[in-house]
Amino acid sequence: MTSVKKKSPLWEYFDINSDNNKFAVCLLCNVKISRGGERKKAGTSAMKNHIKSKHPDEFRALNKDNAAVVPTTIHLAIPGTSSSSVAKKLLTMTESFERKFLWDVNDAKARKYHYLVAEMIALDNEPLSIVERSGFTRLLEQALPRYKLPSRTYITQKIIPDICDRIYEKIKYNISSAFAISVTSDRWTCLHNNASFLSFTAHWISPEFKLEHGVLAMKPFSGSHTGENIAKELNIVANRWDIEHTKIHVLIHDSGANMVKGVRLAEYDSARCFIHTLQRAINESLKVQAEVTTMIATGRRLVMHFNHSGLAQEKLLRIQKELNLPEHQLVQDISTRWNSTFYMIERLLEQKRAISLYVTDHDTLINFTAQQ
Structure with missing residues (x-):
């Protein structure tokens, strides 16, 4: 042998x-x-x-x-x-x-794999707890017998900060090499905990004429959302990345009055986001059309009924098969995205026959007028 x-x-x-x-x-x-x-x-x-x-x-x-x-x-x-x-x-x-x-946790050979694991966590949106999961641990024990996965604390305190510093230096160098940059900035509030955030993303053309971008900040925004506070936060981000005002070709933002004021106080050349402006125009036009507003509200109520009931979805699917209709689920719109409302109405029209047949047996659950 x-x-x-x-x-x-x-x-x-x-x-x-x-x-x-x-x-x-x-x-x-x-x-x-x-x-x-x-x-x-x-x-x-x-x-x-x-x-x-x-x-x-x-x-x-x-x-x-x-x-x-x-x-x-x-x-x-x-x-x-x-x-x-x-x-x-x-x-x-x-x-x-x-x-x-086993390799020591700080050994150069081990650290090579520490970085790859941290990179996988970031790119694949994995939880840090993956380093404690038995399946992943067993896989690496077989593939790399001398490598031991570090703890979550080691990754968060040693590896991720180092990766962050490296990326920071690389993006900072790329921005400094660009002739000019454009910036998009937005702010929003998390519905789960009412925490507010401000984003700051740079876009530029590299010396090799490639379009590149980098998220320079996605930071908590505490205090009142006044124009003065927004201007202060925008300048803090620009200063951290050593970006002069003259380097920013244009800063794109939404049409909110406080955001408009903040950008003006920060003295950036700016333009309002076309999509956000279009959204506001559509919202204002819908407000003066009561019948359309009522129709959209009814559509939302219909979709919510099916989304919150597994039995309702099963019944709708059976009706779709009987009528030889596409077996599509209904689409729930988002009030701040006009195109999602369009897709919701489009799907309701596609499934109109199935929905009408369903409603005849469930008129106590969804009350429609004769016209509807």
Whole structure:
């Protein structure tokens, strides 16, 4: 029975270069080292010499680890894919060693994966508690035996602040390289806790003529929402990023009187958001048309009835099938988004026959006038 070849422990300090696999990249200093060729022609001599000359502490630790590893093979029998055969799994002392001796939490090799885990949490909108979940922990134990997931506290206090600082410096440099920037700013209140927030997003063209953007602030807004306070907060954000007023080509904002005043007091060239202006125009036009307003309110009440009752949705689905109508759910509109009201009415018209048939059996739940 042949034994499993032991992987060179040098790879604890290197990764294959993603652009050219003839090179390896040192995880300690990011220097590219030639491997001398590809696949069978590739070697690790240059990598070893690099560790020896540039990272002597790691080289000594590497030699110590190698001396402790005896290339003995342990034979473990595990069930095969059929009842009549037994598969053999070979576990070398190298693998046993890897599972016993974990990287220190602050080791350069471990920190590489700390950053990748934190990046995954941010990009995939995962909770910080994922580092404590058994499934994720078991996966990494198998994939990276010498890596131990850090605690939530370590990630929030050590890794995320460092990532934030790096991104801050990168965006700040990109903004400084741009000829000019445009800014969009908005404020809103969370319905769950009435907390208010102010956003500040920069948009610019890079020297390579690519459109880029960065959210420079999404911060709590305490105190009264006066024009003076808004102007103060806008200037605080601009100063933090070293953005001169002359660098801002235009600041786009909503049509609220306090926001208009705040931007004016902050002395930015500005323009009102077209979509928000359109929304206000539509809202004002609907207010003077009582019949339309009543129709929209009735539509909302209808949709809410189905959204709050699983039985009602099941009955509507059966009627849709009987009438050979599209099996679509009704759309609930949002009063601050005029197009959502349009989509709600459009869906109600599509399902008019099904809704009418439903209402005939539930006239006590939804009271319509004869005209409706």
